[in-house]
Amino acid sequence: MLSQENINKLHMNGIYRCNPVLSWLPSYKRNNPYWCKNWTFRVREYDGKYAMYDTYWATGDEYPVELTDENFDKFEFLFDLNDIRYVNSYEDWLEYPEEDRWRVPMDSGGSSYAKYVVRRGAKKVKERVVERIQRDIEYLKQDLAHKERVLAGILDGSIDYRYR
Numbered sequence: 001m002l003s004q005e006n007i008n009k010l011h012m013n014g015i016y017r018c019n020p021v022l023s024w025l026p027s028y029k030r031n032n033p034y035w036c037k038n039w040t041f042r043v044r045e046y047d048g049k050y051a052m053y054d055t056y057w058a059t060g061d062e063y064p065v066e067l068t069d070e071n072f073d074k075f076e077f078l079f080d081l082n083d084i085r086y087v088n089s090y091e092d093w094l095e096y097p098e099e100d101r102w103r104v105p106m107d108s109g110g111s112s113y114a115k116y117v118v119r120r121g122a123k124k125v126k127e128r129v130v131e132r133i134q135r136d137i138e139y140l141k142q143d144l145a146h147k148e149r150v151l152a153g154i155l156d157g158s159i160d161y162r163y164r
Contacts, residue, residue: 002050006072013082015104016041016052016075024065036062038105041075043067055106078102084117091132092116095124 017040020033029035041052044064051064052075065071079102087093093101093116100122105111153159 001069002067002072003069006067006069007050009072010043010050010067011077011080012043012045014043014080015055015078015106016043017078017104018052018065018075021065021071021074025063034110036108038107038110040078040104040106041065055104056108056110058107078104079117079119083120085120087116087118090116093118095128095132096122097125 020037020039022030022033025033025037029037033039036056037054038056040055042055043050044053050067052067053061053064067075084102087096093103096118100119102117103114104117105114107113107115150159154161
């Protein structure tokens, strides 16, 4: 049973994380606890009870975990979905402070295709942005130098343009 004190702590629009607990799984899934499981959860109320539903499932976890006072502390609150926004690239995500960003498996893509999220209103770290731009400029310089060498080779006949 879940006490009113713990019910009051729940974030109904939150994402929670939990380390795998094999006893919560059917025996055939215990050898591979990440099979169809992210171990990130959303809380739902049903029949006056509360359960954690794994985010792997869009329509609902086949094995939700009923919340009790005994297992309540196994779930770590990460963020409220209203307080974050998604970013499209890992490089962009890295430019935010660590305390304002999460890489979270939140659908059937699992951890291989985890979502990159940042806290709404978070500001990028200037030094990280500058480093990325400097790195991009170096790559472009190297690419330009390579293309100039290829062009010169084609023009002087040392590179056969018909096979490029």
